Amino acid sequence: MNTADLGLPVDVPSTALFTDHYELTMLQAALRAGTAERRSVFEVFTRRLPEGRRYGVVAGTGRVLDAVENFRFDADVLGFLRERRVVDEATLEWLAGYRFSGDIWGYPEGEVYFPGSPVLRVEGTFGECVLLETVILSILNHDSAIAAAASRMASAAGERPLIEMGARRTHELAAVAASRAAYVGGFATTSDLAAGFRYNIPTVGTSAHAFTLLHDNERDAFQAQVDSLGRDTTLLVDTYDVAEAVRTAVEVAGPELGAVRIDSGDLLLVAHRVRQQLDELGARDTKIVVTSDLDEYAIASLAAAPVDAYGVGTQLVTGSGHPTCSMVYKLVARAESADPRAPLTPVAKKSSGGKTSIGGRKWAARRLDAYGIAETEVVGTGEVPTDLADRQLQVELVKGGEVVGREPLDVVRDRHVAARAGLPLSATQLSRGEPVLPTEYVTGGSGS
Structure with a gap:
């Protein structure tokens, strides 16, 4: 070792x-x-x-x-x-x-x-x-x-998977330990590659707002991501207008689109609107991932929302208010x-x-x-x-x-x-x- x-x-x-x-x-x-x-x-x-x-x-x-x-x-x-x-x-x-x-x-x-x-x-x-x-x-x-914070979040999430996304919110070495502890507490995956490498934790990741802003328009960004990662990718839809982004995402990827991610706004309201829109566009199997400063209380408040997974960062790696x-x-x-x-x-x-x-x-x-x-x-x-x-x-x-x-x-x-x-x-x-x-x-x- x-x-x-x-x-x-x-x-x-x-x-x-x-x-x-x-x-x-x-x-x-x-x-x-x-x-x-x-x-x-x-x-x-x-x-x-x-x-x-x-x-x-x-x-x-x-x-x-x-x-x-x-x-x-x-x-x-x-x-x-x-x-x-x-x-x-x-x-x-x-x-x-x-x-x-x-x-x-x-x-x-x-x-x-x-x-x-x-x-x-x-x-x-x-x-x-x-x-x-x-x-x-x-x-x-x-x-x-x-792990205690992760456990509370996992309990609040029920059967919905949790993604650990806190590496940029803490010390780089603490981030690796936090990913491991979050996995113990019930998180399913991590965005931290060092944690994946050292502890064999499944890793996930798609794109940030910077990727959308890099391109001349949202359609070009979505097309580039789908061309590279396939239709099963997760497209970030809140850079500009959410409804327009969801429509464009389904046009680019088709109903086989893997997931959309919402990172701002009233998540409960937006998730319901996005689910309805996806269903109307024929993308009934497309999942909804929500992020944006979630903690166990925010996760619990979304229990009735049509959300399929949660991404958690800051509140997790700081112990949700209790870092020791x-x-x-x-x-x-x-x-x-x-x-x-x-x-x-x-x-x-x-x-x-x-x-x-x-x-x-x-x-x-x-x-x-x-x-x-x-x-x-x-x-x-x-x-x-x-x-x-x-x-x-x-x-x-x-x-x-x-x-x-x-x-x-x-x-x-x-x-x-x-x-x-x-x-x-x-x-x-x-x-x-x-x-x-x-x-x-x-x-x-x-x-x-």
């Missing part, structure tokens, strides 16, 4: 600098104190969902696994750290041999989560685990936010010595201000009601109750430093559809509300 698979420039040698300065200074101090080799457990969770959201979506896990594999301090990275005097020579020597050798468990990608859900658990020595905090959080916070999930990476248990056999002791932050956490290595399970629908997210320490033993959510992702949980993206996408279907119906409501499942904490046993 090379760095191109992460959406990184090919000349970036590793993911090791996708971290914060203080991760390395903590490592140096711990090495000097003799505590860096203590067995430790870190967990990723969020204390709350974004305001009004009913559930979260785990996305980016596959990219996390790639990032962990590529977390290496090569000569160039070590040279940079030495030149900037970020850490001392003893720490640089330790980093030169860095390879994550621990274990990672987590919710499988595509699964839903709730406040307190331990979506990822990283176990190993303190030194090797603490370095992964920033890169793990940056991936999960971004991708899960996009506010996930955190916290130490929840650690050994009292560097002895690998030393038992784990639960630890937790106890400060005021709503940032407390619960110590101990945690399991997670989802309790179902009599109809097989999820009713409670149960998070606990110690022994798993017998009635929840076969409902546990976490799976093994990395064992002894080796990735064991990598999956095809289509498997992840299908999992999300099933996970969302297993929630109460109110999960798909777009009105603001509390998480659709309460989180119940069960404590007991030790941190080991």
Whole structure:
């Protein structure tokens, strides 16, 4: 796996600098104190969902696994750290041999989560685990936010396909990750070729207004596109007058015209008028694609419109108002010595201000009601109750430093559809509300 698979420039040698300065200074101090080799457990969770959201979506896990594999301090990275005097020579020597050798468990990608859900658990020595905090959080916070927005949009769209079109509305590397997360959340295709290349996501695209404006008239533009791409292409019909453009499009392509795209105006009204006009012209199978700053609310408002597909950009790649999930990476248990056999002791932050956490290595399970629908997210320490033993959510992702949980993206996408279907119906409501499942904490046993 090379760095191109992460959406990184090919000349970036590793993911090791996708971290914060203080991760390395903590490592140096711990090495000097003799505590860096203590067995430790870190967990990723969020204390709350974004305001009004009913559930979260785990996305980016596959990219996390790639990032962990590529977390290496090569000569160039070590040279940079030495030149900037970020850490001392003893720490640089330790980093030169860095390879994550621990274990990672987590919710499988595509699964839903709730406040307190331990979506990822990283176990190993303190030194090797603490370095992964920033890169793990940056991936999960971004991708899960996009996937949650995509899921809401897919729910609002029903059976109508969604096209991801947000590359020009975000950073070029974030755009690739956003396409992947959108696909996990239910989008069918992307316009971003880099995402298609790296993640095998189906790509689509036709033309912009510039192509129409390039030609002397709309007819010439449509003719050029049909001559090149065939009658099954999608013609953009709102550059000038929509009704005239639709008439011209059918004259040029015939009733076999694949689709028309509407990118402005009152989409509900225009879609109805265009559908009527297409039918009257004999183009009954020609589809209507709408774009123009759509979000889940706009998509839901078009449910009764004769629309066949939606193209979404800005609102998707910005998480539809919530560009992060506010996930955190916290130490929840650690050994009292560097002895690998030393038992784990639960630890937790106890400060005021709503940032407390619960110590101990945690399991997670989802309790179902009599109809097989999820009713409670149960998070606990110690022994798993017998009635929840076969409902546990976490799976093994990395064992002894080796990735064991990598999956095809289509498997992840299908999992999300099933996970969302297993929630109460109110999960798909777009009105603001509390998480659709309460989180119940069960404590007991030790941190080991």
